[in-house]
Amino acid sequence: xxxxxxxxxxxxxxxxxxxxxxxxxxxxxxxxxxxxxxxxxxxxxxxxxxxxxxxxxxxxxxxxxxxxxxxxxxxxxxxxxxxx
Amino acid sequence: xxxxxxxxxxxxxxxxxxxxxxxxxxxxxxxxxxxxxxxxxxxxxxxxxxxxxxxxxxxxxxxxxxxxxxxxxxxxxxxxxxxxxxxxxxxxxxxxxxxxxxxxxxxxxxxxxxxxxxxxxxxxxxxxxxxxxxxxxxxxxxxxxxxxxxxxxxxxxxxxxxxxxxxxxxxxxxxxxxxxxxxxxxxxxxxxxxxxxxxxxxxxxxxxxxxxxxxxxxxxxxxxxxxxxxxxxxxxxxxx
Numbered sequence: 001x002x003x004x005x006x007x008x009x010x011x012x013x014x015x016x017x018x019x020x021x022x023x024x025x026x027x028x029x030x031x032x033x034x035x036x037x038x039x040x041x042x043x044x045x046x047x048x049x050x051x052x053x054x055x056x057x058x059x060x061x062x063x064x065x066x067x068x069x070x071x072x073x074x075x076x077x078x079x080x081x082x083x084x
Numbered sequence: 085x086x087x088x089x090x091x092x093x094x095x096x097x098x099x100x101x102x103x104x105x106x107x108x109x110x111x112x113x114x115x116x117x118x119x120x121x122x123x124x125x126x127x128x129x130x131x132x133x134x135x136x137x138x139x140x141x142x143x144x145x146x147x148x149x150x151x152x153x154x155x156x157x158x159x160x161x162x163x164x165x166x167x168x169x170x171x172x173x174x175x176x177x178x179x180x181x182x183x184x185x186x187x188x189x190x191x192x193x194x195x196x197x198x199x200x201x202x203x204x205x206x207x208x209x210x211x212x213x214x215x216x217x218x219x220x221x222x223x224x225x226x227x228x229x230x231x232x233x234x235x236x237x238x239x240x241x242x243x244x245x246x247x248x249x250x251x252x253x254x255x256x257x258x259x260x261x262x263x264x265x266x267x268x269x270x271x272x273x274x275x276x277x278x279x280x281x282x283x284x285x286x287x288x289x290x291x292x293x294x295x296x297x298x299x300x301x302x303x304x305x306x307x308x309x310x311x312x313x314x315x316x317x318x319x320x321x322x323x324x
Contacts, residue, residue, distance in 0.1 A: 019298035026288045026297070027228040027240060033294065034241050041243035045320065048243065049313035052217070053269075053305040058228065059221030060270040061288045067178035068185055068194070076199055078206035079166065 016040055016047045018054075025054035150263045150270075153219035161209040172219070173202050180227045187231065187289040197234065201227045214259035215315055218266040224288075231290070246319060258315060265308040272304045 016037060023029040024037045041048045156172050159165035177198045184194040204226050212222060232240045273281060283300055286292050292300075 017298070018303070019294060019300075022287060022300065022303075023294045023297050024240075025228075026290060026292075027232045028287070028290050028292065028297075029294055031236075031241075038241035038243045045313060045316040049309050049316055050305065052312045053309040054303075055217065055225055056221045056266055056269055056308055057273065057284065057303060057305070058224040058288045059218055059266070060273045061285050062176075062179050062183055062224045062227070063220040063270060064274050065179055065285070066182040066186070068182040068191075070177050070181060070198065071195055076203065077166070078169070078203040079164070 012044045012046070015044065016050075018050070021047065021051045022054045022057075025051060025058055150218050150220070150267050151260075154214045154259070154263060157205075157209070157212050157219045157222075158214070160206065161212050164209075169202075169206055172205065176205075176220070176223045177202050180223065183224075183227060183289065184231060186285075187291065189231070193234075197227070197230055201230055204230070215255060215262055216312075218263060221266065246316070258311075262308070262311055262315075265311050269304065269308055 020029070020033065020037055024034060029037065037051075041051055153172065153175070156165075156168040159168040160172065180201050181194045181198040184197050185191060189197065201223065205223065208226075212219075217225070229240065273284065276284070280300070283292070284303070287297050287300060
């Protein structure tokens, strides 16, 4: 039995705070915190869904945000980029 | 679009600012946020190359285009449609660039990084699943991870991946429902009192510490979270 299956047999009673999940989504958590969050998310769908929602907030911030035009002449079509 | 009430946390008319702010931050909470340390930006060196000043334009959010970007992304994913890629590039690359610059990255680095992000959009297109995220959300996560990669050697620890790619035949109605939630979320955030919206933006630009983020409360995530949670439950059943 995989570890996550084993864990799902028990009820997870402690959940991550919104501040931790938002920091994780924003990518600004210190390494040790990120590790704890990633570990918890591996086993807790409740928090995984909340974390995905905070990703969606990031998407909304990006979508509704400012733009800075890309430099002309350095357009790199990805189909011409060889894998480095 | 949606006739449903926005989110449970919002009382009364969701279009009324005064009511919306009821569950949000108070003025004093906003001003209690400590000064932000810019130390983490130290790794970003200023570009020595002088570039002409470019306009930073404020663009009105058009979250209702969500479906358009999905369609283009699927054309790219399933048919390697180059025209679709160009359209996605023209919309998202300038946003990613601005986003990274707001987070303290210099113009040249942000340009390069935005190019990388868009290339990843092309090379990882097969991983795009509209039941999981909108295109904007997907682009955001790629940009965030790229920024972290540049800022430190170690990657951000990721949760064990759930194997629910396009192979599991994405459900059209689920995708539509998620897009609707995404648009509603986008509108809700756009309509927040300016100070709170700025605080949220700062958090995502990387300008707030963990403890500063704790000051931001009451984000309207109930609906979209429930949707993702249901999708996860179905997936777990399918796996089990």
